[in-house]
Amino acid sequence: DQQVKQNSPSLSVQEGRISILNCDYTNSMFDYFLWYKKYPAEGPTFLISISSIKDKNEDGRFTVFLNKSAKHLSLHIVPSQPGDSAVYFCAAPAPRGAQKLVFGQGTRLTINP
């Protein structure tokens, strides 16, 4: 049962435009969400997070939006840069799961010059 879903395996965006990566979840008990970025031959690195008490969190070019009623979150990158090309995972701590993270399948973002 995939509790965190990223339904778009890939996304291609032109440099300078906005990239929007989406993530849906099924468990209403999730109360915190994280986005990780992964380059080839490297481990995932933490990018940005959001608590369920907020609906938006911004860090430079990266903004995460949370819509609890729709059980949906999105990561916006603006403007997109070639170095943003990577695989992006959304994740949530399993409820009562003692800091175990549940990951989505990942979305491969390609930024075209």
Next chain:
Amino acid sequence: DADVTQTPRNRITKTGKRIMLECSQTKGHDRMYWYRQDPGLGLRLIYYSFDVKDINKGEISDGYSVSRQAQAKFSLSLESAIPNQTALYFCATSAHGYEQYFGPGTRLTVT
């Protein structure tokens, strides 16, 4: 130097062989995790440990075992490797928050 290191980085082994993947960290974190990544499936938790005396199964622990030799070391073993264990394996650590810090990964191929 990297905070979380994994050895080996790449390994090819045959079906039925025992293999150990090692993870070391210098972050001083108590919590350590082993994940595997498969195309289209994201990262799935194999085992996790909150201190040297605490080992817990994740969602896909069958066919794997772990050892927490010290706070800084957490090893993953495949007792008898099979081809569907071919994957990318990641070790991660965390302190008391939700953020986890990942190693560079081990690419394992079982032929």
